[in-house]
Amino acid sequence: MKIGIVGGTGDIGEGMAMRLAPLYDVIVGSRDEVKAQHSCECNISTLKDCGASCCSLAGATNQEAVSCADVVILAIPFKNVVGTLEGLDCFEDKIVISPVNPMEKRDHFVFVPPAEGSAALLIKRLLPKETRICSAFNTIAANKWKALDEELTYSVPVCGDDDEAKREVMAIVNKISKLQAFDAGPLAVSSMVEALTPLLLNIARYNKMRDVGIQFR
Ligand SMILES: NC(=O)c1ccc[n+]([C@@H]2O[C@H](COP(=O)([O-])OP(=O)(O)OC[C@H]3O[C@@H](n4cnc5c(N)ncnc54)[C@H](OP(=O)(O)O)[C@@H]3O)[C@@H](O)[C@H]2O)c1
Structure with a gap:
């Protein structure tokens, strides 16, 4: 499977890219x-330093990353x-997977959705009707993705209107480190998932924590 990252x-x-490249063909857009291409060279060097034996990572334009990918x-x-x-x-x-969170930093972090109700629903409106859109990965901090010496032990809510696409996205999630995918329902639920991130950032800020994540138990 080819995964393009715009x-x-x-x-x-x-x-x-670094977490997915040992598992899939990844095109960085x-x-x-x-x-x-420079980003991929750095990522490949980091992966080699961490002992990854093989990975598939190539740099491209955003359009090539879309056109080549499943x-x-x-x-x-x-x-x-x-x-x-x-x-x-x-x-x-x-x-198409949306990890996008529409939010702003005011006095505290605030969820600021578009008129559609969520970033994922806006994306659905903008893309062709045949495109199958899921939201996922909204609540995992960038620092944790990059900390390759740490397992990712988070829960990942996945929303989508196409059951087969959602199953495929959940399978991708479940292959990465120790991430655990949860079916969170249709794309209409994505507003609730996107709103979790400003909540996590407020919790981090007011409790002097870093890179707060979620686990469903
Ligand atoms: N950061 C996190 O911890 C985190 C966690 C969960 C979810 N998210 C979500 O993931 C998404 C990406 O977050 P991020 O922190 O990775 O963002 P970012 O580093 O600020 O930007 C990501 C990429 O977007 C491209 N970009 C920047 N300005 C652009 C413009 N004017 N037009 C088109 N492309 C532009 C740039 O790529 P090029 O310059 O190479 O084109 C940039 O490398 C966001 O929607 C965020 O809500 C982030």
């Missing part, structure tokens, strides 16, 4: 292909979702 050079994208992860800030998706095509037969 914005794969970013905080969460680089960590995802960027607006700047050279930046993506599954596309949109690892871009919420404010850049509309502009980025307007410039990309070939999403028709893809599964």
Whole structure:
């Protein structure tokens, strides 16, 4: 399976690329292909230092990352979702994963959803109707993705309207470290999942914690 990461050079994208590359063919996308290739070289070097024997990681434009992939992860800030998706095509037969959280830092962190109710529902409106969209990975901090010497022991709520796509996304989640996927229901539930991240950031801030995550028990 080929997984393309749009914005794969970013905080969460680089960590995802390193965790996924030993398991899948990963295409790291960027607006700047050279930046993506450089990011991949650094990630491959880090993986080798950590003892990874083989990994599949290649840098490309965001469009190539979409066109080549079976599954596309949109690892871009919420404010850049509309502009980025307007410039990309070939999403028709893809599964698209949104880890995007629309939020702002005011006095504290606040969930600021678009009119559709969530980033995932906005993405659904922007992409072709054949595209199967799931939200996942919303609540795992970038630092944890990048800490390759640590297991990821978090629960990952997955939302989506297409059962087969949701099963495939949950299978991807369950292959990464010790992550555990939970079916959180249809994409309409994604607003509740996206709103967890500002909550986690407020808990981290007011309790002097770092990289707070969730586990369902
Ligand atoms: N950071 C976290 O801990 C975390 C945790 C959970 C979920 N998330 C979600 O994951 C998403 C990515 O977060 P992040 O922290 O990784 O973001 P980020 O590092 O700020 O940005 C990710 C990538 O987006 C691209 N980008 C930046 N400005 C852009 C623009 N104007 N137009 C198009 N692309 C642009 C850049 O790639 P190029 O310059 O290479 O194009 C950048 O490397 C967000 O929606 C966030 O809510 C983040």
